Each structure stands twice: as structure tokens, then as C-alpha cells.
Amino acid sequence: MKKVFHVMYDDDEKLLVAARELVSKGIHVNEVYSPFPIHGIDPVIGIKRTRLAIASFMYAMTGLSLAVFFMWYTMISDWPMNIGGKPSFSFLENLPAFIPVSFEFSVFCAAHGMVITYLLRNGTLPGMPATNPDPRTTDDKFVMEITTDTNSMNAQDLESEIKKTDVFELSIKDVKES
Amino acid sequence: MQKESAIREPLILGHKTYKDITDDVVGPIMGPASLGWKILITISSIIAIYGIGSILYLISTGVGVWGLNKTVGWAWDITNFVWWVGIGHAGTLISAVLLLFRQKWRMAINRSAEAMTIFAVIMAAVFPGIHMGRIWLAYYVFPLPNQFGSLWVNFNSPLLWDVFAISTYFSVSLVFWYVGLIPDFATIRDRVTKPFAKKMYGIMSFGWSGRAKHWNRFEELSLVLAGIATPLVFSVHSIVSMDFATSVIPGWHTTIFPPYFVSGAVFSGFAMVQTLLLVMRKAYKLEDYIHVKHVEYMNIVIIVTGSIVGVAYLTELFISWYSGVEYESYAFINRFSGPYKAAYWTMMTCNVISPQLFWFKKIRRSLVATFILSIVVNIGMWFERYVIIVTSLHRDYLPSSWGEFIPTATDVGIFIGTLGIFLTLFLAFTRFFPVLALNELKTILKSSGESYKNEQVK
Numbered sequence: 001m002k003k004v005f006h007v008m009y010d011d012d013e014k015l016l017v018a019a020r021e022l023v024s025k026g027i028h029v030n031e032v033y034s035p036f037p038i039h040g041i042d043p044v045i046g047i048k049r050t051r052l053a054i055a056s057f058m059y060a061m062t063g064l065s066l067a068v069f070f071m072w073y074t075m076i077s078d079w080p081m082n083i084g085g086k087p088s089f090s091f092l093e094n095l096p097a098f099i100p101v102s103f104e105f106s107v108f109c110a111a112h113g114m115v116i117t118y119l120l121r122n123g124t125l126p127g128m129p130a131t132n133p134d135p136r137t138t139d140d141k142f143v144m145e146i147t148t149d150t151n152s153m154n155a156q157d158l159e160s161e162i163k164k165t166d167v168f169e170l171s172i173k174d175v176k177e178s
Numbered sequence: 179m180q181k182e183s184a185i186r187e188p189l190i191l192g193h194k195t196y197k198d199i200t201d202d203v204v205g206p207i208m209g210p211a212s213l214g215w216k217i218l219i220t221i222s223s224i225i226a227i228y229g230i231g232s233i234l235y236l237i238s239t240g241v242g243v244w245g246l247n248k249t250v251g252w253a254w255d256i257t258n259f260v261w262w263v264g265i266g267h268a269g270t271l272i273s274a275v276l277l278l279f280r281q282k283w284r285m286a287i288n289r290s291a292e293a294m295t296i297f298a299v300i301m302a303a304v305f306p307g308i309h310m311g312r313i314w315l316a317y318y319v320f321p322l323p324n325q326f327g328s329l330w331v332n333f334n335s336p337l338l339w340d341v342f343a344i345s346t347y348f349s350v351s352l353v354f355w356y357v358g359l360i361p362d363f364a365t366i367r368d369r370v371t372k373p374f375a376k377k378m379y380g381i382m383s384f385g386w387s388g389r390a391k392h393w394n395r396f397e398e399l400s401l402v403l404a405g406i407a408t409p410l411v412f413s414v415h416s417i418v419s420m421d422f423a424t425s426v427i428p429g430w431h432t433t434i435f436p437p438y439f440v441s442g443a444v445f446s447g448f449a450m451v452q453t454l455l456l457v458m459r460k461a462y463k464l465e466d467y468i469h470v471k472h473v474e475y476m477n478i479v480i481i482v483t484g485s486i487v488g489v490a491y492l493t494e495l496f497i498s499w500y501s502g503v504e505y506e507s508y509a510f511i512n513r514f515s516g517p518y519k520a521a522y523w524t525m526m527t528c529n530v531i532s533p534q535l536f537w538f539k540k541i542r543r544s545l546v547a548t549f550i551l552s553i554v555v556n557i558g559m560w561f562e563r564y565v566i567i568v569t570s571l572h573r574d575y576l577p578s579s580w581g582e583f584i585p586t587a588t589d590v591g592i593f594i595g596t597l598g599i600f601l602t603l604f605l606a607f608t609r610f611f612p613v614l615a616l617n618e619l620k621t622i623l624k625s626s627g628e629s630y631k632n633e634q635v636k
Contacts, residue, residue: 035196035365036617037393050395053402060406074321074330083334100339100417107410108346111403115353118399119384122392124360128385135368137388138361140196140620 001174002149006133007162008141008169012038015142018165019044022146025161027153031145033137052121056114063109067102133171141168147175189283189626191466196620203362203614204369206462211609214461222601229595232588233308241311243588249581250571254589255309256421257563258596261446262302263344263418264439264559267411268447269295270351273358274407277400282626283475285618286467289362290458291451292355293611297603298450299348301596306340308592336420343417347410354403360386361396362612415443422566429509429570432497438490445483445529446559448476452552456545458608467614470543477542480555484533487562491530509570517582518569521561528558 009015016038019029029045032038042049072091075081075098080089088094119125137143146162148155155172162170192198236243246253269291276284307316319341321331331338363383370376386392419439422430452473459468498510514522532554536542541551573580607613624630 032390033388034390034393035200035388036361036620037397038390039621041390042394045390047391047394050391050398052395052398056402056406070321071333075333079330081332083332088334094334097334100336100413100420101333101342103409103413104339104342104346107350107406108342110406111346111350111353114399114402115357118357118395122395124384124386124392126384127381130364130367130380130383130385130387132364132368132387138365138368138386139200 001176002147003155003158004148004173004175005144005146005158005162006171006173007144007146007165007167008134008136008171009144009166010141010168012036012142014166014168015144016040016044018167019144021165022161027146027158027161028150029144030147030150033132033134033143033145035138035140035142038142052114052118055117056110059113060106060110062113063106064102066109067105068098071098071101186626187471188628189286189467189471190619190623191469191628193629194466194623194627196623199614199616199619199623200365200369202464202467203612203616204366207366207610207612208370208375212461215605215609219602219605222598222605225594225598226602227598229592229598232591232595233304236308236588236592237313241309243586245584245586245589247581247583249574249579250568250583252309252571253568253583254564254585254593255305257560257567258593259302259305259309260418260439260563260567261560262298262305262596262600264415264443264446264563265450265556266295266298266302266347266351266447267415267440267443268451269293269298270347270407270411271444271447272451273354274404274411277404278408281475282622283472285615285622286464286472287451287455287476288618289355289358289611289615290455290608290613291447292351292358293607294451294454294604295351295447296348296355297600297607298447299344299351300603301600303344303348304596306344336417336424339417340421343414347414350403350407350410354407357396357399357403358615358618359611360384361388361617362615364388365616366612412440415440422570427570427574428503428505429513429566431506432494434490434493434497438487441483441486441490442529442559442562445480445487445533446556448480448483449552449555449559452476452480452548453556454604456549456552458613462608462613464614467619470545473545473548474542477536477548480533480552481536484529484555488530491526505575508573512573513565513569516569516573518565518572521565522569525558525561525565528554529562532558 007018009018012034015032015034019032019041023029023044032041032045034041041047071094075094076089076091132138133143133145134141146158148158151158153161159170159172190199194202244253244255269288272284272291273288276288307313310316319331319338321333360383363379364386367376367379367383370379416436416439419435423432423435425431455468456473459465495510495514498506501507513519532551535547535551541547568583572582
């Protein structure tokens with residue numbers, strides 16, 4: 001059995017102050033649920049900066065190479081065309097005309113690749129069930145989740161430490177450990 | 179938390195709390211539809227159906243039902259296409275460029291402006307499709323392997339660049355918009371009580387729960403998408419302008435087209451945002467979120483871009499004379515004194531002169547004046563594209579092939595029809611979607627909300 005504390009605050013700053021206080025006492029905060037991003041919470045509860053931007057850059061490079069390769073294949077290698085009596089059968093001569101499509105396709109791949117990665121990594125996909133502990137966390141309440149299994153403190157001590165912060169509501173549940 | 183100067187006008191009026199923001203936006207979605215909304219959507223659907231009928235008539239009969247002829251091969255179709263794409267640009271400018279510049283006032287208008295972008299680009303995409311004549315062969319524009327001897331598309335042609343630009347622009351704007359909507363759909367999901375609505379918003383919210391890590395990714399995603407949408411929006415209308423600029427038609431063959439088209443697009447887009455939002459803020463009682471200051475900011479963008487457009491018009495005239503090319507100068511003399519001079523002077527009055535009225539603070543901050551001028555600008559920008567396309571084509575190098583374009587009822591029907599479809603989609607959006615970006619507005623409440631500002635002054 002583990003105990004799950006859902007500590008609710010009615011203001012983002014109160015949660016931030018409370019999180020700093022609890023973390024300084026060596027308490028581990030599992031998760032924070034909020035209706036909007038709380039700036040400054042990430043380093044406090046140990047969330048690293050996401051690497052999505054790097055992924056996006058890699059998707060962009062993939063898109064760029066695919067576009068350039070495809071245009072070289074169709075326009076230079078497979079079927080060179082003489083358009084308006086102005087043959088341009090070399091890749092370099094054609095390069096300026098290839099820039100717009102290369103750019104557009106890189107953006108296409110970067111944006112869609114990044115969004116798909118984002119949705120998959122979050123596990124937010126059409127029809128997924130909501131997992132926020134309280135419906136008010138998408139409105140104006142902020143919830144911090146603390147569990148006994150990730151903390152060395154016992155339940156009573158945890159509870160008394162949590163209650164020292166500016167709590168709006170506290171719910172304690174017993175959950176079977178899987 | 180970010181601080182903001184206390185003397186700056188607050189962006190959220192009234193003494194709002196986080197809960198008030200949710201209620202003000204979600205309330206109208208949960209309540210019954212208003213009578214005004216029902217009347218408006220009925221009228222716009224009827225117009226939309228008329229437009230769809232006109233399109234079906236066009237496709238089943240042929241492009242001959244338009245007023246086009248051998249000399250004027252492009253007229254209302256491409257005019258409407260460029261007009262609609264241009265309108266779309268304001269949404270991306272607001273959500274992407276203003277995000278990069280950290281402009282907080284964008285948060286009240288970005289959601290609906292982006293919706294406008296998406297619907298406008300859909301309307302734009304209709305025209306290149308139906309102007310092909312044989313729309314069932316529209317897949318020829320994509321580089322697909324085929325049985326015609328490896329006949330590939332021509333990557334040297336701006337028309338093909340346009341295919342890539344518009345499809346990238348549309349799909350990227352759509353996902354950018356939707357990603358921002360997901361947390362707000364979650365807010366609605368947790369509020370609505372009707373089981374069907376709860377189910378639908380549950381599906382649309384993708385199970386969003388507002389975890390800290392997810393928000394961390396969300397902010398990074400918004401920033402990167404804004405970063406790549408910014409050059410994208412500039413590239414799209416530049417490429418649209420190259421459809422004209424890379425040809426050898428006097429009046430089209432000018433190097434200033436890309437920046438001139440981009441600023442024209444932003445100009446007309448902001449005018450359309452004003453037209454729609456001034457009505458929406460009243461109908462949905464959002465006056466505290468979209469107030470005079472927001473309108474004023476948008477009007478400032480309109481003066482800037484409108485003046486750029488004005489300078490571009492004058493530059494074109496000057497260069498046509500200075501170039502010494504007879505054909506070039508004739509094209510412009512014909513524009514302002516030929517058979518289409520009424521269109522030219524409408525364009526000049528609506529786009530160059532009327533927005534200059536916004537230099538007066540009284541006019542800039544007057545909602546009625548803004549509404550009237552925004553419609554004037556929309557009309558002017560439609561005429562700009564009409565003037566560029568038709569007057570450049572109708573008198574070409576050979577006087578024997580000079581002709582004129584007279585629109586037919588189908589031309590008019592399809593244009594009016596797209597207005598109807600656009601309005602129907604926009605009205606549906608305002609009814610079922612969160613019209614303000616809830617999660618973003620809540621982040622600025624403490625720095626730009628009225629009651630928090632008052633505390634700072636004390």
C-alpha cells in the first residue's frame with residue numbers, strides 16, 4: 001500500500017512557494033497538475049528541459065534531404081526538361097529554383113514531426129482518458145502529487161509537512177502498489 | 179513572474195480571477211445558442227449552399243461559364259485566391275510573429291485569428307482547384323509516379339512552389355492551432371455536463387491533464403512552431419507573388435512583388451480580424467478581453483502595412499516610367515486611365531488614403547470607425563488583386579488581341595458563396611470552440627490584469 005497525497009492550491013505562486021519549501025526538506029514531488037504552465041516549477045520538481053526542439057531540427061534536416069534528393073531525381077536524373085528553350089540539366093544551375101520547395105518541405109517535416117513526437121511522448125492522443133486528479137485543475141486550481149513510495153518519510157510526517165504550506169484542499173488516497 | 183509597467187493599459191479589464199476567465203469563455207459554449215447566432219448561421223449557410231451550387235454548375239459545365247476569354251485567362255478566380263490567402267496571413271502573424279516578439283495583447287485575439295486563417299486558406303484552396311477546369315485531374319499538381327513516361331511536375335515553376343507552400347501553410351497552421359486548443363478543450367471537457375458533449379470534448383482534448391512535463395513540452399513546441407511559422411508565412415505570400423512576378427507580363431514582372439504582397443496580406447488580414455472580432459466581442463460579451471487597446475494595436479499594424487502598400491503602389495508607378503520600357507509604362511498608364519480606372523481608384527482610395535485616418539487617435543480608438551474602415555480595406559484589397567490581374571492581362575503586346583473581362587453571375591456566385599462558407603465555418607467555431615486562448619490568458623492575468631495592476635500602483 002502507498003499513500004497518494006493530492007495537495008490542492010488556489011494560486012500558482014502558492015504552489016510554487018510550497019513546492020520549493022517541501023523540496024528543500026527532501027520531499028519528492030511526483031507531479032504537478034495545472035491549468036496553465038507555471039513558470040519556474042520545472043527545476044524545482046526536477047523536470048529537465050525537453051529535447052523536442054532537437055528532434056524538430058532533425059526532422060527538418062530529413063525533410064530537406066528528401067526534397068533535394070527528389071528534385072534532383074525528377075528534374076536532373078530521371079527526366080531532364082528543356083523548358084522554353086532554356087535547358088538546365090545541371091543541379092547547380094537549377095538550385096535557385098529548388099530553394100522554395102526545399103524550404104517548404106523542411107518546414108512541413110519539422111512541424112509535423114515535432115507535433116507527432118509531442119503527442120506520442122505526452123501520450124495525448126484522440127480518445128485517451130483524462131488523468132488529472134480533479135476537474136478543477138483545468139480551471140483555477142493547482143494540484144501537487146506526492147506519494148509515500150517515492151519518499152523516505154512516513155505518511156504522518158509527510159502529511160504534517162504538507163499541512164504547513166498554504167494548502168487549499170488535501171486529499172489522501174490509499175493505492176495498491178502495482 | 180514577469181512584471182509590466184503599471185502605467186501601461188491593462189489587457190484584461192474588470193477584476194477577473196482565473197475562474198472568471200474560464201466562465202466567460204466556456205459559459206457561452208455550455209448555454210443554448212443565441213437567436214442572433216441562429217439567424218446569422220442560417221443566412222450564411224444559404225449563401226454557402228448557393229456558392230456550392232455555383233461551383234457544381236461550373237464543374238459540370240466548364241470554365242466557360244466564367245467571364246474569362248482568350249486574353250484574360252485569369253480574373254476573379256485568382257483574385258479571390260490571392261485575397262483569401264492574404265486574409266489568412268494575419269492569423270499566423272498574430273500567433274507566430276507576435277509570440278516571438280512576446281506581445282501579450284496577441285493572446286486575446288490569436289485563437290480566433292488562427293481559426294480565421296484556417297478557414298480563409300480553405301477558401302483560397304478552392305479557387306486553384308476549380309479554375310483547372312478538369313478538377314478530377316487535380317492530382318496532377320502533386321509529384322506522383324505515373325504512367326505517362328515518368329512525367330514529373332516542374333520544380334522550376336512558381337505554380338508548383340505554390341502547391342507546396344499552400345499545403346505546408348495550411349497543415350502547419352492547422353496543427354499549430356489545434357495543439358493550442360488541446361488544453362482548452364480539456365477545460366471544457368471538465369466543465370460540461372451533457373454526456374454527449376463531454377464525450378466529444380473528451381475525444382478532442384486527447385486526454386490532456388496539464389502535467390508539468392507536458393506544459394514544459396507545450397511551451398517549447400509553441401515557441402519552435404512560431405519560429406518556423408514566421409518564415410513560412412513570409413514565404414507563402416512571396417511565392418504567391420512569384421506566380422506573377424516570374425512571368426513576362428508588363429505590370430506583373432516586378433521585383434518588389436514579394437514584400438509588397440506580404441505586407442498587403444497582413445494589411446487585409448488584420449482588417450478581416452477587426453471586422454470579425456468587433457462583432458464577436460459584442461455577441462459573446464468579451465469586451466473585457468478584447469477592448470479598445472487591442473483594437474488600437476491592430477489599427478497601428480494596419481497603418482504600418484497600409485503605408486508600405488501605398489509606397490509600393492507609388493514605386494510601381496515611378497519604376498514603370500523610369501524603366502523607359504514602353505510596355506511597362508503603358509501597363510500602368512492603362513491602369514489608372516484605362517477601362518478599369520474605377521477599380522484602380524477604388525483600390526487607391528481604400529488602401530492608401532483611408533487607413534491614414536488611423537493617425538488620429540480618436541479614429542484609431544473608435545470601434546465604429548474601425549469597423550467601417552476595416553470593411554473598406556477588405557474591399558480595397560480585393561480590388562488590388564483584381565487590378566493587378568485583370569488590367570495587366572486585358573491589353574497585352576498585340577492590340578489585335580486586346581479584350582475585356584466582364585464577370586458573369588457564376589463568377590459572382592462563387593465569390594459570394596465562399597464568403598458564406600467562410601462565415602458558416604467561423605460561426606460554428608465561435609459556438610463550439612473556446613474563442614479565447616484560456617491557458618495563455620491565465621498566464622498574463624497577474625502581469626496585465628486590471629486588479630493586479632491597481633495593486634502595483636498602490
